[in-house]
Amino acid sequence: MIILALDALDVRMVEKYGCRSLMQVEYGQTDLSEFELERTVVLWASFLTGRNMEAEIPVETQWEFTLKPEETFLKFFETYKALDVPAFSLKQENHKRERVLLKKYFDDEVSVEEYDETVWRNHEENKREFFEALGRFDLVMGYFDLADAIGHLSFGIPAKMEAVYRELEGIAKEVKSSVDDVILVISDHGMKPVGRYGDHTKNGFYSFNRRVGLNLPKITEFFNIIRRLVQVERSG
Ligand SMILES: [Zn+2]
Structure with missing residues (x-):
């Protein structure tokens, strides 16, 4: 299985820019x-984890919060690579640098371009890996x-967001052409x-490259959906 975890990917933006590879066979909003x-x-x-973790993760220390593999759906896989995943394998230094630059931007100490450059550099590193x-x-x-980090300072600037969505669409397209x-x-x-x-909204996004038949799934439902898909693959 391949999971493209795209922070702040918004269903309305995917539709606006006609990102067919991100939409795949079945797509929709999450609840x-x-x-x-x-x-x-x-x-x-x-x-x-398939559980609402809101009460268990304090705001002050949230970025350092880390789950054990056995608490997550990763345990359903014999081998896995979880690259830069929040609450699991987040690259602390890269994200800290982004947060520091974000703060400096609002303190008038760096330009939005300097911030964007770091975000894109981190993105390219993840893409390579x-x-x-x-x-x-x-x-x-x-x-x-990318969509979250660039969006926070530039969601109201269409040209920048289009470049972000084209980039993410390109990644999805390349994944689809390279694995079955x-x-x-x-x-x-x-x-x-x-x-x-830009600010966060409840318009979360999901898509699959096969019909799963979901209707406004909760984000906590994917734990069992993934478990079922793994079982089907094993028995098939
Ligand atoms: Zn986010």
Whole structure:
């Protein structure tokens, strides 16, 4: 199985830019109504464990929060690569650098271009490692924060967001052409413009390259969906 974990990928933006490879065979919105806030780490942790983790993850220390593999659906796979996954294998240094630059931007100490450059550099690093891992593990889960990180400072700037969605569409297209496996594209939450900036919304996204027949699934439902898909593959 391949999981493309795309932070803040928004269903309306995928449709707006006609990203066919991200939409795949079945796509839709996820139901985040059980969550009070759309916090990135909480939502990925809940996706990984199949449980609402909101009460268990304090805001102050959320980025350091780390699950054990046996608490997650990763245990259903004999081999896996979980690349830069929040609440599991997050590249602390890369993300800390992004958060520091974000703060410096609001303190007028760096330009948006300097921030964007770091985000794109981290993205390229993950992309390289993701495609290196493809085909070498039972599960490859690659996390990309591009839409979230660029979106926070530039969601209201169409040209920038189009470039982001074209890039993510390109990754999905390349995955589809290079492996014959179950592909799940999933986001934690969506995004909406606030002036030039962007803020999290409950418009999460999912898609599969086969008909699974979901209807507004909760993000916590994927744990069992993934377990079933693994069983089907084994018995098939
Ligand atoms: Zn997020």
